[in-house]
Amino acid sequence: MYDAGKIIPGLVVFLAVATVPIWYNVASGHEVAAPEIEKPADETQCVADTAYMRREHMQLLSSWRDDVVRSDDRVYTTADGRRYDKSLTRTCLGCHQSKANSCDRCHDYLDVKPYCWECHVDPKGGL
Ligand code: HEC
């Protein structure tokens, strides 16, 4: 026969110990801090909604590339009617002027290494 009087308190203690890391984070507020991303100084809006950009900028860039390289389609119109050149260097880095303090800060933090800069130019890059 199971001894519920021992097993249940045992489970409670086990769960409390096993979830200490979670409780510790919640209680201390010591979530790992996300990196501070530098925003363009004189603009308030990206080429699309910020949450969408955060999630989908890679897909947007690869569709820009396909449009340019395959269809010579070079103009992107935002939902609110602004028009931009479909260009990684001229458009994205034209506005996000510090690649180091915006793109790289997030990519380094997440250990993402886009290989684009082997060919595309960072206008502020040292090379
Ligand atoms: C091996 C070299 C190379 C690499 C690596 C590369 N590209 Fe390109 N990319 C090109 C060339 C060449 C063009 C054509 C340029 C044109 O027609 O204006 C181009 C065009 C583009 C364009 C449209 C034109 C423009 O001015 O930006 C985008 C957007 C783009 N690439 C994005 C990317 C992204 C994002 C990555 C990384 C994930 C990447 N590319 C990696 C060579 C490269």
Ligand code: HEC
């Ligand atoms: C006209 C200026 C402008 C252009 C062009 C632009 N951005 Fe942005 N971007 C911004 C601004 C301003 C913000 C911050 C918006 C906010 O605070 O809500 C932003 C936000 C972002 C974010 C989210 C950052 C965060 O804090 O989480 C990403 C990712 C991003 N942009 C990538 C890109 C890429 C990739 C391109 C090119 C396809 C691009 N941006 C083109 C102005 C621009």
Ligand code: HEC
């Ligand atoms: C808020 C964080 C954040 C910011 C800011 C950010 N990125 Fe990213 N980026 C990511 C993440 C996360 C991925 C990887 C997504 C994945 O692997 O699916 C990524 C992937 C990419 C890729 C695809 C890499 C590959 O090899 O497939 C490109 C290109 C890229 N980012 C360009 C940019 C550019 C250009 C900027 C600055 C204008 C920028 N990102 C800013 C988070 C960010």
